Amino acid sequence: MIEIGRLAIKTAGRDAGCKCVVVEILDNNYVLIDGGTRRRKCNIIHLEPLNEVIKIKKGASHEEVNAEFKKLKLEVRETKPKETKDRPKKVRKEKKKIEEKGDKGKKKAKKEGKKKSEVKKEEKLSDKLTKEGKKNK
């Protein structure tokens, strides 16, 4: 039953239920199939042969098999190569910059704080002086 050009249905695995054609006989157990399934090696136990036979060469290419399948109006599986998408790359923030920024900010804050406190002290001093002046008056 199994010969080159024999139509069959795959009964096991991911391609189960898909029609395919035997393209090449590899050894006693394995054949190369193509058509409705992916082009792949397959154990003959996993094939259920049909009555029809297509005329194809031994080791026919995927395009030749496709053309034959389209004549019979059978489904053809076209596998596209995966498109490589541009992913947004993660950019690591440089630690040094952040630290510098943080330090600067802190320093500024400290400076400002100092200034403020100094200013307050001065004010207090001035207040005291004025009060003393009033008392003296």
Place this chain on the structure above:
Amino acid sequence: MPAPNKRSRTFRRVYRKVPGGKTVLHYKKRKPSKAKCGKCKAILKGVPRERPYKMRTMAKTKKRPERPYGGALCSKCTREVFKEKARSKK
């Protein structure tokens, strides 16, 4: 004594090791029954037996074999189905 509703065996008991080094007893709801073939009632392989909240977090490909009728029929029955289909077309 555990709480009255946890004294019966409606909850399953799970020993958990906590970060402090102790082993503590946790009470969890029981798992559902195993998935079975729709044709021959055999237990399906590759279908996890988990509560719905855990099934929801799993990927689709982790919950059933990736073939037609995967997760519904066993591999033997799918083969028979496809063989019958092929033979009826002759």
